Amino acid sequence: MTEQTQDVQQEHRKFIEDLGGWQRSHNCGELTLAENGAEVCLMGWVQYRRDHGGLIFVDLRDREGLTQVVFSPDIAPAAHENAHILRSEYVLAVRGKVRPRPEGMVNANMVTGAIEVVAHEWKLLNTSKTPPFAIEDRCEAGENLRLAWRYLDLRRPRMQANLRLRHKVTQSVRRYLDEGGFVEVETPVLTKSTPEGARDFLVPSRLNPGEFYALPQSPQLFKQLLMVAGLDRYFQVVRCFRDEDLRADRQPEFTQIDLEMSFADENQVMSIAEGLMARVFREVMDRDLPLPFPRMSWDEAMRRYGVDKPDTRFGLELVDITDIVRNSGFKLFATARLVKAMKVPGGESLTRKEIDAFTEFVKIYGAQGLAWIKIKPAEWQSPIAKFLSEAERNGIAQALDLTAGDIVFFQAGEPEMVNAALGNLRVHLAEHLDLIPKNSFNFLWVTDFPLYEYDQEEKRYVACHHPFTAPAPGHLELMRSDPSRAKARAYDMVLNGSEVGGGSIRIHSGETQRRMFEALGFTPEQAESQFGFLLQALEQGAPPHGGLAFGLDRLVMLLAGASSIRDVIAFPKTQKATCLLTEAPAPVAARQLRELGLRLREQPAREPEAGSGAKARPGSDPVQA
C-alpha cells in the first residue's frame, strides 16, 4: 500500500474494540419488512461504503448476504461521525433499528433490499489492509493471485456457495449411505507402496530408516479387507493421492466417496450408486433424476463416440466406414485399420478458417490432418471427393444419411488415434456450435470394459481398471489365452462426458487373484511380496464383493457449473502441484533429513527459511508502494 494508505489504516487501528458482550441477533441476509422496527445487531465485513458526507451507507456482508446500514447524523451523530473511517473489508458490529427504505429507494436486486438498518452505535472489530482484489463475484483476478490470497478469494459469494454446495453433497451422501446400512470406516493414510497404477507419494519412516510409506491412491485394498472382515457395507469420504501431472479436473490430492458391499453383483452396486446420485440431486439440486440410468457397453461407447465417457447430451455420432472404403482408390482410406466419419448437420457453413482450426485441434491427438466434405445441393465440395468412387460416395451418403448443408469429417488410421481425434473433435464441435443443452445432467453407465490394455512402454498387459477387478463370467481362461479379449466386471458412471465414478466386482478368490498377477507379468514371489496380505485374506473366507468410488471434486464441479475442480476445493494446488498460499512444498532443515536417514543428491534450489516470518508472496503488501 502507499505510505498514505498505511498511515490511514494504522490510525484506524486505534479504534478497534472487543466484542464486549455484543451478540449477533441476525445475519446479513435475512432481514425483511417482517422485522420492521426491530432492534438488531449485525456483524460482518464492509462490502461497499457510500459516503455522502451527510449520510453514510455501508453494505455489510457476511456469508448469508448483504444488508444496507445507514449512518445518519440526525439519528446518531456520534455513530455517523466515526463512520467516516470505514473502508473496504473492515470488520464491524452494528446495533440499530430495522426500518423500511423510503418510497422509491427499495433495491429489488437485494434480498434485504426492502429494509435498511439505521445504526445507533457500532464497534470496529478489526481493520483491513486494502485487499489485493475486490471481494465480489465479478472480480476477475488472476488465478495466481487468488491462490496466494485464498482466504480472500474464499470470501467471495460464489466460492462460499461452492464450498457449501460441497458440504451439502457430502451430508446428503452420508445420510443416504447410513440409511442403506453402510458403515463409515477410516483407513490408513500412511500405507504401503504398490506397483501398478499411478505414481505414489512417499513418506520416509524415521523409525525404520530407508523405508517408506506411500499415501493411498485409493483405499482399494483396505475396503476389500473390510469385506473379508465381515463389515458387509463400507463407505468413506476419503482423501486420495496420486503423483501425476495435473489438469483442470485433476489434483494431486482429491476426495473420493468410496463404497464397497458384500454379497452384491454389479446390478446391486449400480443401483445403490444411482440411488445415491438421485438422493444428492433431490436434496442438493432440487431435481429428480430418472432411474435407472441408461447403460452402454464400452465397445458401443468407443464405436459411437470414440471415447469411454461419452457426452450424450448431443448427437454428432461417429460412423465406421472402414468397410465402405476398404478398396478405395484413396490409399489413405484403403490402407487404414479404421476409418470413421462424423456428420455435422448444417455444418456446410463452416468457414475454411474454422476447419483449419479443427485440423489443428485433431493434430493434438496424433492425427496428420482432417479430411472433410461439404454436401452442396449439386455436388460434394471437398479436397478428397475426387478420390472416391460413385459406389463409395453412395455408401458413405447412405451410412451417414447425408443431406445438403451437412459437412462430414473423416479420420483414418490406427483405431486409438481415430477414436481419440474424432471423439474429442465431436465435443469440441458441440461446444463451438453451441449444441450442448444448458442445465442438463445426463447420466450414463459404461459397462463391459476390457480387463486389460496393452502397455507399449512396458511391453505387457496392464489392468484397465485395477488388478483386483473380476473377469467377466467365462473369461477366466482368456486371461491366459487371449488377454486382449477378456472383459471386466467394471462399470463407470459418466455425467455430461465426465467420469464421475467407477468401480467393479472384485476378485474374491485367491486362485483367480494369483492368475491375475500372473497375467500382469508378476512372478509368484513378486505377487507374494507385494500383495501377500491380500492373497492370504482372500483365502480366509472372503465373500463376493464389489463397490465403486465417486470423484467428489469432479462431481461437485459439475453441480456447481465450475470449469475447474480448483473452484470447489478450499485450498487447491497449482499445475506444478505447489500451494501458493503456504508455499508448499518447501525444503526442510538438514537435521530433519538426518533423522529420516535421507541425504539429497543435489543441493536444494532454496534453503529452508528460519522461523515462520513474512512470506515472499507477490505483493506481500496488497497495495505496494
Next chain:
RNA sequence: GGAGCGGUAGUUAAGACGGUUAUAACGCCGGCCUGUCACGCCGGAGGCCGAGGGUUCGAGUCCCUUCCGCUCCGCCA
C-alpha cells in the same frame, strides 16, 4: 517429457512498426456532497513493463536463457 496461451500501476487490460514524459478503467489517498446501492463530482499519488543476458545510438516492443500461472498431449491401475 512435449505443444499452446499469458505475465505492463494494487487489480484488469491497451501499447508490439524499436524512437519524446508508458495509457485507460476500477481501486487507493485528499476535498465536496443527506437517499445512495458497483453513489456522484473535483484533485492527487502510484511503474525496474516477471527475472537475467544480448542486438542497437536507443528495447515494454527484436533475439537467447530462465521463473511463474493457465489449457492440452503423454501420464492419471
